[in-house]
Amino acid sequence: MTVLAPENVNLVDPELYATGDPYPVFRWMRDHDPVRRHDATEYPAFWSVTRYDDIRAVYNDARVYSSAQGILLRPQGHGQDPGGGRTLALTDPPRHKALRSLVADWFTTRSVRALEDAMRDAVRQVVARAVELGTCDFVTDVAGRLPLYVICRLMGVPAHEQEMLFALTTQAFGAGEPEARSIAHQEIMAYFVELMYRRMDEPADDLVSALVNGEVDGELLTEEDILLNCDNLLVGGTENVRLAVAGGMRTFLERPADWERLREDRGLMPTAIEEVLRWTSTATHIMRTVTEPVVLRDRVLEAGDRVVLWTPxxxxxxxxFENPDVFDLTRRPNRHLALGAGEHFCLGAMMTRTEMRILFSELLDSTRSIEQTGPAVPLRSIVVNGLESLPVRITPA
Structure with a gap:
């Protein structure tokens, strides 16, 4: 099949990802223009990087390719990202390492394993609730609940407040009206202001207390920095799992033989999870800013240039990858970049994999069938890749 040059394709048009097909465009760019210049529109000018090796090279050079000025394209009228230089995602070494050390203990192998029984209990409750509903939205009612439960527990959100926070995050990060999303996000931030002050008065063994009482370069974080990092942890701790699990479930619904194969052979679960992560590639793009002149492939990039890495x-x-457009439960090796690489490799990578394993395992154990009852609705976004909704009917075993 011949794919034409994407001269008239707008990579920052959300409709391309919601109703179009960006993969032939990416394939053409990888073959013919792997480091491609895009002129300014409502977004600033940027370079697109589409090959695996080039993207990994950018990830691995935090000195030349900085995160501190933002990691996502923003419309020019929105100004600088307020988290620039202040949050885990938007800092460079050495500050990034210092911030990461404040919270890293909650994401170690030991900490994740300690949560596994609680995760299983949470998933069983989620599945039971979905069965009672008859038909449900898999994205919101199943995929979104476990990661929010886990991050709330780590952040010290009391159990009786988690449902309220779930409702707010569903609205804030959903596809509703911008004003309603903005109001919900403000309410989330107001909640964390209150929780921050509680932890100042009564420290506990949780992430918010670690941010409140931890020091970077001998100084406590400012209140605004604490809140920005709370927001960063909440989004980072929920979105990737929610979108990957929902996208994975849609893939299994389209390939029922793979779902049944996984039901019969749970030894395939580790490779299946890696393939779901590769296949769904939930971060559509990640951005870096060049700090000094550099040559990437045959292009000369100047200090201040934006570089956009297209994860899918x-x-x-x-x-x-051999046969990259084939979903393969047994794919080995599978060194995908769905969780990033280098200094900013996902802090919660082990947590993400564990949540996915438990969620898929419990669904296989406790259900006889999962049937799609209506069309899947993709997100209209250039930031994340996945589904807004996936209506299903879950029949218990």
Whole structure:
């Protein structure tokens, strides 16, 4: 199949990802223009990077390719990202390492394993609730609940306040009206202001207390920095799992033989999870800003240039993956970039994999069938790749 040059394709048009097909465009760019210049529109000018090796090289050079000025494209009228230089995601070494050390203990192997029984109990409750509903939205009612439960527990959100926070995050990060999303996000931040002050008075063994009482370069974080990092942890701790699990479930619904194969052979679960992560590639793009002149492939990039890394393209790069457009439960090796690489490799990578394993395992154990009852609705976004909704009917075993 011949794919034409994407001269008239707008990579920052959300409709391309909601109703179009960006993969042929990415394939053409990988073959013909792997480091491609895009002129300014409502977004600033940027370079697109689409090959796996180039994207990994950018990730691994935090000195030349900085995160501190933002990691997502923003419309020019929105100004600088307020988290720039202040949050885990938007800092460079050495500050990034210092911030990461404040919260890293909650994401170690020991900490994750200690949560596994609680995760299973939570999933069983989620599945039971979904069965009672008859038909439900898999994205909101199943995939979104476990990661929010886990991050709330780690942040010290009391159990009786978690449902309220779930409702707010569903509205804030959903696809509703911008004003309603903004109001919900303000209410989330107001909640964390209150929780922050509680932890100042009564420290506990949780992430918010660690941010409140931890020091970077011998100084406590400012209140605004604490809140920005709370927001960062909440989004980072929920979105990737929610979107990957929902996208994975849609893939299994389209390939029921793979779901039944996984039911019969749970030894395939580790490779299946990695393939779901590669296949769904939930972060559509990640941005870096060049700090000094550098040559990337045959292009000269200047200080201040923005570089956009297209994760779905890297994870379908035929130079790195055999038959990349085939979903393969047994794929080995599978060194995808769905969880990033380098200094900013996902802090919660082990937590993400564990949540996915438990969620899929419990669904296989406790259900006889999962049937799609209506069309899946994709998100209209250039930031995250996945589904807004997936209506299903879950029949218990």
């Amino acid at each position: 393209s890297a994870n379908r790069d035929e130079r790195h």
